[in-house]
Amino acid sequence: MSLPALPRDWNKSESFKAVASFTTPEKLAAEPVGPGFLGHARRILRNRTFSEDERLEAERNVKAIETADNDYESEPEDADMLRHDPKDWKSLDQYEVLGLTKYRWRADEDLIRKAHRRKVLKHHPDKKAAEGAGDEDGFFKCIQKAFETLVDPSKRRQWDSVDPKANVPVPSKKTKGDFFERWGKFFEAESRFSTKQPVPQLGDLNSTKAEVDAFYSFWRRFDSWRSFEWLDEDVPDDSSNRDNKRYIEKKNKALRAKHKKDDTARLIKAIDLALSEDPRHRMFKDADKAAKAQKKWEREAGSREAAEKKAAEEQAKADAEAKAKADAEANKDAKEAAKKAKEAAKSAKKKHKRTLRNAIKDVNYLLPEGEQPSPDTVANALADVDNLIEALDDMELADYAGKLSPLTADSVKAAFTEGVQAKGIKPKFFL
């Protein structure tokens, strides 16, 4: 197909010749459907020609893209992240993958969709292939995974729960700034886990007592959706090993519960700490005290006498109390002395018992030195000794212990033989 040559008689000075108008068109109804019609309607309604419309629409598109792009800055992409194994996508920072580290949990769904679109445009495998970069689409897969995670509210919560970069640590004394600077950020970050929104924030020195009370009471009853599924170990989906599967599921469940418990404890501790450091508390207390003192002083000024009387009464009462206290103290001393005596007696008794029990052994069961007593001998002798100790009261114990001094075979024999007879014990050894 080609255009024919100009005829010889064509007047070259005249490059355009209008010959006839086209056949009268027919009025018909166009279907108000499809992108083509949308363009037509726009041109008719805004009275634009094709080229005007094209220019204006192009400008509008550029603007739309610009505003979309100016919504947020693009972030540099870490080279390691781009090479990350897509199978291990869970270990990536999901916000970093979409370039939203400045926003994290603050990014709304629109922003996430926009960020996703932008990343897809940049990393689409087709585009990479066109650029001759080979068909590595590992990072593209990570982009899709991150998008799926962040655009699905329940999956996003799982990730947000463990997003390490979003955590603001509990401020220590060393953290820079005043109380509000140190704690404000902490509570703002923790707010994201609240099922109830909006969450009351820390406020400042101008907050009223009611506000501060409401703040602490809300946080004491904090209802958190934070959960720890993200950290689950992957449950193998091979059906051959059911036990193992069940085991891992159980383990995951237990770990989630533990993390949750720890997290609750962590928050409670933090709230207590904040409360103890909160300068407004002392302020409110001082103000309270001052107000009370003021009231009291006014009351007293009004009734000095009554106050004086009361003071006298109080003095009398104090004296009485002091006396009672002194009495009580004296009483206590006596008791203590008795207790001491008792304890001494107790320990003496113990000592005497020990002396009696050890005596027979110390004199080698009345046998010549170096001779081995038979087991029967030992058993019989000890039985007599025990029976005797059992039968003696405290005084007698001291008495008999005295008789064993000096400790000789004779003194032992004499003392025990006398003892068993006196107490009517049937002797086995001290016959």
Added chain:
Amino acid sequence: MSKTIIGLSFGNTSSSVAIMKDGVLEVIANQDGDRAIPTMLSYAHGDEYYGAQAKQQLVRNPKNTVAFFRDFLANSYAKIDVSANHRSAHPVEDSEKLVAFKVVDGESEHTVSVNEIVVRYLKQLHTAANDYIGKEIDGSVIAVPTNFSEQQRKLVAELAEKAGLPALQVINEPTAALLAHVSRPDIDAHANKLFVVADFGGTRSDGAVIAYNGGIFTILATMHDLELGGRDLDEAIIEHLAKEFEKEYKVDPRKEERAMAKLAHEAELIKKTLSNSTTTQFGIESVASGFDFSGSLNRLRFEMVGRSAFTRIGDFVKHLVAKANVDVLDVDEVLLVGGTSWVPKVSSVVSGLFDSERTVIRSPNTDTKAIDPDELIARGAAIQASLVSNFDAEEIAESLQPVVTNGPHLAKPIGVKTAEGVTEILAINTLIPIRKTISIPAEGDVLIEIVEIEREIKVETVKPEPKAAGEDEESDWSDDEDEEYEVRSRVVKPGKTLAQLGITANGKADIVVTISKDLKMQVAARSGSEHVAGTV
């Protein structure tokens, strides 16, 4: 945040919902896993069922199952055709002479207006769509047949709003189907084409001839046969089964409603199976007088028993083309829509009407990439939904005004003469204003002659060449080979000259033809740094 707008195909037999999400078009599956959801409601034990679950009740609980009600909207009882309703709840006349159904919903019998039935059904679709999308739905674009009146369209929109699906726009079914088709990634959305859209549904057949030029759809003709659809194929199979049953057991199942309901249920299954395989087995328990009934049916048999319906389908398309005042050779593509278009015989009957070298038939049996025919309308509606979702009601209403939609369309194609003949630039039935650019190879001083194009259908009678003696002897049973036959061809040639331009070309010339609102035609040509232009 952009709004969530669904596309809704609200059929007399079945309905579908689609949504465009992040540039991906999805047809919604309901809790039964259905994408083509039967347009039916059923009441049993105080519960309301819809879709396939309602359809199942047709055997056990036909009196409380409401089906084929959409077309009764805004119609007086006196005017409606109830022939599709004899195996389900029967329509009754309500106090306003409109249509209602008597059903036992809950404890007692109620007369429920068709409007209320529609609201209840759309509410069910709303819930299904909500569950699927997981998001509150803000509105809908609803497709209805081209012969729905303004009053019916308004009513549909009103009822949809009551069901929580306010309609941003009510559009025509064939246009929706075509929008889905031309949006296919493998189809050039800028090519000018003449389409035949034929929708063979359950109870009715609808057709439209649509010009698609410069991205604009213009309906040139429509046709409706409200007594032709998949139901006729079902009935043919039912009758066949009934005959066979009677032969085998000497019992006439036609006398028992329940027996017929069972046969009807099985017949549709058989029909659908035969769209995929050439033969199928069936088994029905206790059809009549306690007799079980089993057997098999093959596709050929089905095509024989359904012959009259297939013939009517062919005639329907033939008449549709004729009604648009075009020739079959003018048609670039035929888009087959509706559940019945799954039937292979439907595609082959339609294909037989067209020149296979000239016209492409789009159906699952002829085009492997064809969109499922029972999803086309919902998909198109969803595409439109995504296009208008950012407009407010006023903006949409503004663009629907006649000053926008009603416009002059070219009565003759416009083209440029070439060394070989003529090349089309603007097709017949192109909406004005329009602008179109083409590039043509050219070298040296060339003439650009803009002309109207005349197209002619040439009919030649061809006599087969006499066969060499002896060759024919054994095969004279095929004597029609010797008969004369017609060869029809479509010829285009330059007609009236509109403008001439001379240009010194250098490889190729770009020609831009622009026709403005006030019907002025501007022609501009460019080649390298050369530039010529003028207005007629």
